Amino acid sequence: MTARTRIGLVLGAWGLFYCLYRAYYALGGTVGMFGTPVSHQQWLLVNAIGAGILLVAAVLPVATLPLWRHPFGRRGMEVLCWVAAVGCVMHALVDAIQRGLSLAGLLYLELPFWTAVDRRMADLQDLLFNEPWFLAEGLLWAWLAVTGLSAGTxxxxxxxxxxxxVAVLTVIGMLSATGVIGTFIVG
Structure with missing residues (x-):
């Protein structure tokens, strides 16, 4: 088994892990909830959509492994890996910084989907569970790309x-989150 295949399988398993977490909430699970959503139906729907997207994220790296063998497919995979790596790592960094600032009392995060919320628990859950998942996902996509690129230039x-x-988008994300510039949302 090649390194690329192993990384693709790890990416698939990693995506499936987070998919199951979202599916648990989509099916009505409540353990680990840090508040009361404004709409329980909306909460279920958002998590069902998230689980569906994450299922695609779990299948995609495994299903696209054969593309690496073809020149045109290889280019497409380099682009896919770039977008996934940049998007996930930037998401993890921006949200982790925001949650850290929130915990320190330096940033107030709007949480409009909640009628009652334990902000500290929400910040900790995001900081210790959600964002590490995104960071690892992004780094795994980058690693997958590196295995397909020739060494050197x-x-x-x-x-x-x-x-x-990642650096530019993280700066833009933080400028947006802190109100220095207008709302700028990517992903």
Missing amino acids: ARRRWLISAGTA
Whole structure:
């Protein structure tokens, strides 16, 4: 089994793990909830949609492994890996920073979907569970890409462009979250 196949399988399992977490809430589970949602039906729907998206995220890295063997497919996979890596890592960094600032009392996060909420528990759950998942997911997509790129210039270019995009989008996300610029939402 190649390193790329192993990474694809780990990505699939990692996505399935988070999918099951969302599916639990979509099916009415309540353990670990940090508040009372404004609409229970909306809570179920949001988690069902999230579980569906995460199921795609679990299947995609495994289903697309054969594409790496073809030049056109390889290019498509480099782009897919770049988008997934940048999006997930940026999401993890922006949200983790926001939750850290919230815990420190330096940022008030609007939580409009909740009628009652334990803000500290919400911040901790996001900081210790949700965002580490996104960070690991993004890093795994980057690792998958690196295994498909030839060593040298192509690999460096991919990593530098992804790192730059993460840095720029994280700064924009934090400027937006702190109200310095208008609302700017990516993903």
